[in-house]
Every structure is written in structure tokens, then in C-alpha cells.
Amino acid sequence: xxxxKYIFSAVTAYFLWGFFSFGLKxxxxxxxxxxLFYRLFLSVLVLIGINVIFRRHKMRSxxxxxxxxxxxxxxxxxxxxxxxxxxxxxNWLVFIIVMNHVSVQAAxxxxxxxxIVTTVLAFVxxxxxxxxxxxxxxxxxxxxxxxxxFGHFTDLLFSLFVAVTFASYLIIxxxxxxxxxxxxxxxxxxxxxxxxxxxxxxxAGSIPTEPIFYQCIFAIVFxxxxxxxxxxxxxxxxxxxxxxxxxxxxxxxMNFILAITYYKEPITSIQILGYALVLIAILVFNAxxxxxxxxxxxx
Numbered sequence: 112x113x114x115x116k117y118i119f120s121a122v123t124a125y126f127l128w129g130f131f132s133f134g135l136k137x138x139x140x141x142x143x144x145x146x147l148f149y150r151l152f153l154s155v156l157v158l159i160g161i162n163v164i165f166r167r168h169k170m171r172s173x174x175x176x177x178x179x180x181x182x183x184x185x186x187x188x189x190x191x192x193x194x195x196x197x198x199x200x201x202n203w204l205v206f207i208i209v210m211n212h213v214s215v216q217a218a219x220x221x222x223x224x225x226x227i228v229t230t231v232l233a234f235v236x237x238x239x240x241x242x243x244x245x246x247x248x249x250x251x252x253x254x255x256x257x258x259x260x261f262g263h264f265t266d267l268l269f270s271l272f273v274a275v276t277f278a279s280y281l282i283i284x285x286x287x288x289x290x291x292x293x294x295x296x297x298x299x300x301x302x303x304x305x306x307x308x309x310x311x312x313x314x315a316g317s318i319p320t321e322p323i324f325y326q327c328i329f330a331i332v333f334x335x336x337x338x339x340x341x342x343x344x345x346x347x348x349x350x351x352x353x354x355x356x357x358x359x360x361x362x363x364x365m366n367f368i369l370a371i372t373y374y375k376e377p378i379t380s381i382q383i384l385g386y387a388l389v390l391i392a393i394l395v396f397n398a399x400x401x402x403x404x405x406x407x408x409x410x
Contacts, residue, residue, distance in 0.1 A: 116349070117345065117346045117348065117349030118346070118358075120342040120343070120345045120346040121342070121343065121346035121358045122358060122361065123339075123342050124338075124339040124340075124342035124343045124346065125339075125358055125359055125360075125361035125362045126361055126362075126365065127334060127335060127338065127339045127342075128335060128339050128361075128362040128365075129361055129362045129363075129364070129365025129366055129369075130334075130335075130365065130369070131210070131218075131331075131335045131362075131366070132210055132215050132218070132366060132369055132370075132374070133330070134327050134328075134330040134331040134334065134335050135207060135210045135211055135327070135331070136210070136211065136215075136374075137323055137327050138211075138323065138324050138327045138328075139211035139212070141316070141319065141324060142314075142316050143204060143207045143208045143211065143212070144204070144310070144314050144315070145315060145316050145319070146207050146211075146328070146331075147200070147203055147204050147207060148307070148310075148311055148315055149324075149328045150203070150328060150331050150332060150336070151200070151203070151300060151303065151304055151307065152304055153328060153329070153332045154300055154332050154336050154337070155297070155300045155301050155304045157332060157333070157337055158293070158296065158297040158300060158337070159297060159301070161293075161337070162293070162294065162297055166291075166293065166294070169291045169293070169294055170294055172291070173290045173291050173294045173295075176289065176290065177290075188286075188287065191283050191286050191287055192287065192295070192298060192299060192302065193302055194283060195280055195283040195284060195287070195299055196299040196300070196302045196303040196306070197303065197306070198276050198279050198280045198283065199276075199280050199299060199300075199303070200303045200307070201276045202273060202276035202277045202280060205269065205272050205273050205276065206218060206221070206273050208269070209221065209269045209270065209273055213265075213266050213269050213270075214266060214370065214376055215366055215367075215369060215370035215374050215376060216266075216366075216367060216370045216371075216376055216378070216382075217263075217266045217267075217269055217270045218270070218273070218363075218366055219363040219364075219366035219367040219370060220259070220267075220270040220274075220363070220386075220389070221269075221270045221271075221273035221274045221277070221363070222273075222274070222277070222359075222362055222363040222366070223360065223363040223364075223367075223389050223393065224252055224256070224270075224271075224274050224389060224392075225273075225274045225277050225278055226359065226393075226396065227248060227249060227252050227392065227393075227396055228271075228274045228275055228278040229277075229278035229281050229282065230245060230249075230396075231249055232275070232278050232279060232282055233282055233285075236282060237282065237285075242399075244395060244396075244398060244399065245395075245396055247395055248392045248393070248395040248396035249392075249396075251388055251391055251392035251395060252388075252389065252392040254388055255385045255386070255388035255389045255392060256271070256385075258381060258384055258385040258388065259381075259382060259385035259386075259389075261381055262379075262381070263382070292344055293340065293341075293344055296340065357397055357400060357401065360393060367386070
């Protein structure tokens with residue numbers, strides 16, 4: 112099977128996500144909650160529209176699957192869906208805060224360490240085994256985070272919160288992988304939209320009048336949510352998760368490059384050492400996957 116179109120889709124998805132700051136930074140003067148509200152409710156409308164118009168058979172199939180399950184299983188899955196919704200919104204909100212009010216570097220660090228954090232949580236929660244080489248990567252990451260905390264402890268806490276919430280969301284999604292991921296995202300966002308509706312009346316600011324706000328929200332929803340999601344789902348049909356696991360680093364690497372070159376964020380020698388150790392941890396963590404990929408390409 113020719114995998115080039117699937118790899119291209121994955122690369123495009125993570126490349127787009129790497130420019131997420133272009134959608135958030137121009138509206139950094141707005142409340143993070145307001146940005147979240149508009150992103151959430153517009154995303155729900157778009158996803159429902161896409162599913163109703165183009166994917167009704169997928170919706171019916173998932174609903175029939177859910178209805179065919181035992182009552183106890185339905186309750187368990189419902190709790191996971193609602194829990195995943197809340198965790199995802201926590202991730203979205205804090206990511207907006209980190210990107211707009213902490214630093215693009217901190218946002219980048221979140222997703223650099225996220226795969227490693229996911230593996231550790233899977234070990235703790237799902238009792239999945241970790242190889243010695245991956246434990247070494249975890250240790251190196253821990254040392255890197257300790258170094259990065261020097262003078263930037265609050266920034267590191269924000270980064271780790273984003274990483275842990277997204278890792279938790281991914282672990283929850285593993286238990287829900289029997290359902291179509293796009294339907295699942297629509298359902299989870301719809302649930303959290305209903306749950307957050309009272310917060311709109313309590314905490315929302317005045318209705319934005321600047322065109323730039325709506326331009327950025329539309330970019331966030333289409334360029335950085337819906338389109339990458341479609342591309343990512345398509346890619347997963349033709350390439351394995353290990354390959355995707357490598358390509359996902361395009362996102363934080365692009366963010367980090369933008370932080371240094373475009374946003375001119377300062378970086379100290381201590382931070383350079385910390386980020387270098389994170390990079391080493393990533394290479395160690397993915398060593399086996401990288402070697403297997405090379406062997407397959409040479410075969």
C-alpha cells in the first residue's frame with residue numbers, strides 16, 4: 112500500500128497545529144474564557160453540520176453500537192465520554208492561557224513531553240509495561256524539567272498541566288476507540304458546551320466588535336481544529352500509530368522555532384540545556400520506533 116498520501120496528511124495536520132499561535136496571539140488581549148467559548152460553540156456547530164450533512168451513516172452506526180451494549184457498559188462509557196469532555200476543555204483553556212500569557216516556549220514544551228507523560232500515566236492507570244529504555248527517557252525528562260524549573264517554575268507547572276490533561280484525555284480516548292473519533296469529538300464538545308452554557312452568562316465579556324477576533328476564531332476552528340482533525344483521522348487509516356507518534360513532534364518543534372525566531376522570546380543557557388535534554392529524551396523514548404522505521408524503509 113502506498114503510504115505517501117497518509118504520511119502527507121499527518122505531516123500537514125501537525126504542521127498546521129504548529130502555527131496555532133498565529134490564531135491565538137493576535138487576540139491575546141481578550142479573556143481566555145471568551146476565546147474558549149467562541150472556539151467551543153463554533154466548533155460544535157461546524158462538527159454537527161459536517162456530521163449531519165456528510166456522515167450520518169457513521170453517526171447511526173455509533174449510536175447502534177452504543178445501544179447494543181449492556182446497561183452497565185453504557186454507563187461506564189457515558190462517564191468516560193463526559194470525563195473526557197471536561198478534561199479536554201481544561202486542556203483547551205489552560206493552553207490558551209499558556210500561549211497568550213506565559214510563553215510560546217511553554218506551550219511547545221507541553222506537547223514535547225506529552226507522549227512521555229502519556230506513557231507514564233498509562234503505566235500508572237492502565238498498568239501498561241514500560242521498557243527500560245523508556246524509563247530512561249522518563250528519567251531524562253524529569254532531569255530536564257528540573258533544570259527548566261530554575262527561575263521558571265510557574266511556567267513549567269502550566270506546561271505540565273497542559274501535558275497531563277492532554278495525556279489524560281488520550282488515555283480516556285483509548286477506552287472509547289470503538290467509536291468513530293470524529294463523532295466522539297462532536298459528542299464530547301456538545302456535552303461540554305451544554306455544561307459550560309451557564310458560565311457564558313456568568314463570566315463572558317462583552318461581545319467583541321473587532322473583525323480580527325472573528326477572523327482568528329474562524330482560523331482556530333477551521334485551520335487548527337477541524338481540518339487537522341480530518342487529516343489526522345485520514346492518516347491513521349493508512350499508517351500505524353508509531354509513525355504518527357514520531358510525526359506529532361512537528362507541532363511543538365514548529366512552536367519552539369516560532370517562539371525563538373518570530374516572537375523573539377528570550378532563552379537562557381539553562382533553558383537551552385533543559386530543552387536539549389528534552390530532545391535527547393524524545394530520541395531515547397522513540398529509539399526503537401525510529402530503528403524499526405529505518406529497517407522497513409531499507410527492506
